[in-house]
Amino acid sequence: MSDGFALAIHGGAGVLPRAEMSEEREAACHAALARVLTAGESVLAADGTALDAVTAAVRALEDEPLFNAGRGAVFTRAGTHEMDAAIMDGRDRRAGAVAGICGPRNPVDAARAVMERTSHVLMAGDGALTVAREAGLPFEETSYFFTPERWDTLQETLRMEADGTLDDDPSRRHG
Amino acid sequence: TVGAVARDRAGHIAAATSTGGMTAKSAGRIGDSPLIGAGTFAANDSCAVSATGDGEAFIRLSVAHEIDARIRLAGQNVTDAAEQVVMKDLVAIGGSGGLIAIGADGSITLPFNCEGMYRGQSIEGQASQTFIY
Numbered sequence: 001m002s003d004g005f006a007l008a009i010h011g012g013a014g015v016l017p018r019a020e021m022s023e024e025r026e027a028a029c030h031a032a033l034a035r036v037l038t039a040g041e042s043v044l045a046a047d048g049t050a051l052d053a054v055t056a057a058v059r060a061l062e063d064e065p066l067f068n069a070g071r072g073a074v075f076t077r078a079g080t081h082e083m084d085a086a087i088m089d090g091r092d093r094r095a096g097a098v099a100g101i102c103g104p105r106n107p108v109d110a111a112r113a114v115m116e117r118t119s120h121v122l123m124a125g126d127g128a129l130t131v132a133r134e135a136g137l138p139f140e141e142t143s144y145f146f147t148p149e150r151w152d153t154l155q156e157t158l159r160m161e162a163d164g165t166l167d168d169d170p171s172r173r174h175g
Numbered sequence: 176t177v178g179a180v181a182r183d184r185a186g187h188i189a190a191a192t193s194t195g196g197m198t199a200k201s202a203g204r205i206g207d208s209p210l211i212g213a214g215t216f217a218a219n220d221s222c223a224v225s226a227t228g229d230g231e232a233f234i235r236l237s238v239a240h241e242i243d244a245r246i247r248l249a250g251q252n253v254t255d256a257a258e259q260v261v262m263k264d265l266v267a268i269g270g271s272g273g274l275i276a277i278g279a280d281g282s283i284t285l286p287f288n289c290e291g292m293y294r295g296q297s298i299e300g301q302a303s304q305t306f307i308y
Binding site for chain 1: 178183187192204210214219221275277292293295296305306
């Protein structure tokens with residue numbers, strides 16, 4: 001319990017068994033998480049709002065290739081990217097969300113644009129992209145969201161499906 | 176999936192979640208992350224929740240809203256409410272994953288029922304912490 005600010009972040013679920021994580025990767029993940037915390041803390045320490053803090057933190061997470069969102073987006077089985085994001089303000093139940101999009105550098109900013117610039121809560125596809133463009137958000141080519149690690153994971157998953165060796169590890173269902 | 180929850184100095188809270196989905200998903204499949212009340216929720220400044228895991232299970236259980244409901248209707252604190260939902264309710268329907276949540280008083284809870292997660296937390300006046308698995 002605290003009268004001051006508080007912030008928590010998650011970078012998703014681990015995709016490697018703990019024993020298989022190298023010291024270098026572990027250090028890189030800790031460093032990335034620390035950078036994300038700093039992004040949110042800096043907002044809160046300057047008397048910023050919780051809404052701005054979670055936006056800044058998630059934007060930093062999206063920019064980080066180690067985690068599965070935005071720049072580290074996974075591939076669909078068709079080899080494409082589809083991103084979703086949501087944001088909600090505890091003060092007044094304002095909320096915004098986008099689904100099934102690819103283009104905005106930071107999907108959380110597109111969700112916030114839906115919240116702030118429309119009367120809707122959840123928008124998908126081309127309509128969501130139109131809101132993001134009208135908000136002046138930066139867009140990226142699909143190559144920006146490509147990471148070799150995610151591509152290799154897709155290829156390995158499809159190969160295991162094809163030869164019948166794909167296990168039913170529940171972590172495969174984690175976003 | 177990534178996400179953040181926060182409480183500011185004015186006592187207000189917020190949540191945000193973002194995801195690129197699960198590897199080799201079918202095109203058009205949407206998980207819990209963008210669904211308010213499932214993977215993301217913050218209302219009436221009671222608690223803020225951002226989830227990551229088996230999206231279909233989180234949707235069926237309305238995980239984030241369920242935690243808020245336990246706080247409002249059963250008088251639970253955010254830690255107990257999140258623990259119940261993640262470690263018992265989700266497990267009962269075969270759902271794996273976890274979430275981060277923050278209460279109106281700034282309490283943080285980070286429960287998960289699977290092998291591992293990447294987490295971090297910062298509380299004013301204390302050293303920040305990062306966690307892996």
